[in-house]
Amino acid sequence: MNYSLNDEQKILKDTARSFFTEELKSSLVREVEEDEQGYSRKLWESIAEFGWMGTIIPEEFGGFEATFFELSLILEEMGYAGYAGPFFSTVVLGALTILTAGTPEQKRSVLEEVSLGKRLMTLALEETGDGPSACEIATTAKKVADGFLLNGCKRFVPFAHVADTIICAARTGDGGKNGEEGISLFLVDRRSQGVSIEVLNTIARDKQCDVVFNNVLVSGDSLLGEAGEGWQLLQGVLRVASVAKCAEMVGGARKVLEMVVEYAKTRKQFGQPIGSFQAIQHHCANMLTCLDSSALLTFYASKRIGQGLSYEKEAAMCKAWVSDSYRKLTALGHQVMGGVGFIDESDLQIYFRRAKAAEQALGDATYHREIVAQLMGL
């Protein structure tokens, strides 16, 4: 395989790197953690000016029509810079699902606004937090005269509190209460009557929400894709989203390693830089292995997705490995930085907390290894 970027991809990556270096300083990363909205509106608008929300959206809907691989490069830079905000939920969980399942009319009405940064989105899927699973979906959508009535509780829905549109997975069929059959997807206006949202207090202080649907009436044309086929539609989206999450994690891992190596080169103990001690060197070498192995799997999976090749197994392998590796890498970083790494003023602790949140998002390593086992025919 060719492990290099082409010139255009290099420019995109460099542009994103310098933009975030300039616009997302460590102070803003911290402000965002404290902010109720969980993101900087100003930064959001600047990102929208670059058109990055429309990276994978077709030109006819105002996007760039680039491939997922290009999007993964931007996500990696967001992870590197410590970006927190509704980009992932809007572009990956939202727009990608619409691209996969939406009618031309739904695409037109939603994607153009997403491309312009004028519509925020998210996906309400999980109910227990044990990883995406059809079995746990108990939320119902009952057919009524003028549409569907949604009832149920969703957990761990990112940025639901600011999303304009929530894609909600609910059961329309009564045949398969526990299975993958009978699940449908709906586009729900967050401001609809009966929707209540509470932001969860999480390890990463990211904005994940409980969303309760209490007799929420949605129209018939808010059904996304065919009724009853929601789970099948989501499968691909979730796999791609897992790789997208890995791209963010690889960026974060790269930043942590740089931060830690810089510290090891300058911090002196016993009269020498601590980076000259073998124990420290071995920690750093192990971190480098965590990073490179994660980057290779993410690169390969992203590339396959971008090229339209099969990616199910590659995506599952990727999320399983990167989930564990990023956590290990940040933990090793703490061993190198010592006390300096765990106080509030340190950026390392921010990445450490986020590594755990990212590990849990979209299924952890155990969850994805089981998928690998299934795809191996075990």
Added chain:
Amino acid sequence: MEIELNSRESAILEEVRRFLKSEVTPELLAESHHLEYIYGGEEGRKFVRKFAANGWLTPCWPEEYGGLNSSEMLMYAIRNEMAYARVPIHFAGAHMAGPSILRYGNDDLKKNYLLRLASGEIEFALGYSEPAAGSDLMGLEMRAADKGDHLIVNGQKTFNTHAHVADYHWLAVRTNLEGPKHKGISILIVDLKSPGITIRPMITMAGTRTNEVFYDDVVVPRANLVGEINSGFKYIMAALDFERMFPFGHYKKFYEDLVAYLKTVTRNGMPLTKDPLVRQKLAQLEIELEIIHHLYFQLAHMLDNGKIPNYQASMEKNFLTDFEQRLANTALEILGARGQLREGANGAILDGLPEWLYRWTVIETIYGGTAEIQRNIMAQRGLGLPRA
């Protein structure tokens, strides 16, 4: 998994696969295993000469020296196929000494050795380690006294694995006692049948053989000096980079055989591969193999693009050899008590390979530079951390 090759190279790789399928005999497999996959045994020589006649042993060498002018990618792919077929893969001559002669040797050395290496006619043994110089090769003490048209060598080497089957020694000796240590080392090519050489076996816990080699006033013609006198350390470092490229096919094959076997095993009335813990372990190994694939072929990609894989070679070696231990241990964990049965024992699984690998894979993390030395290289060359 795709390997990026042009159509000519893909065709060559296909031919190699066909050849391996048809030419690998049980006798060769047994010898190869017994010799821990080094080259030099009788069966191996027969096989490799036929194999190498196609240029497959050294495909990325120039045609005039017995290569195919091909990419490193093809070379890596072929070596990995050989590993998968469990035929000799550790060629000290073709893969370590040869590239160094190609780079640093004079015309006479090239003429005398390269074509014979490329055709599998001769094999080298690396002569680096000494009782007091393992990972710290700068500390080597074996002396070669310069007598003008020849050198006189005295001293002892250890862990010289190929020495009992090879034709020549790729010998690191001290030729200058003055000045910095790394500027007093030279490389000599020594005929292992020279008078004054004694080779003694050292048997490893895996039952494989390595050697200690004693030199007693051994005369080496000056024509057998590689490159410049006292510049040997530079050549060793370069050759070590070649050595650290570890193919993974052997382990992939074992893993595949293990999975296939486990699918047939039932425990507590349930197929073992339906046990969630077993599934987790096998999936984890599957993922790690995928990473090794990338780490390995990334090295070829870098070389083909004119980049020097300095820390990446160490990372690949390290990741693979750590993986081997996890693979062997995981196999024994899943197999339980039956996993300990040796080749030939009643009920031995996969010809006793699991327990053999458990003993062997420890050795792999030491050969070619210990895992700790590899980590130092990654830290210093890859991350720019200072030396102590």
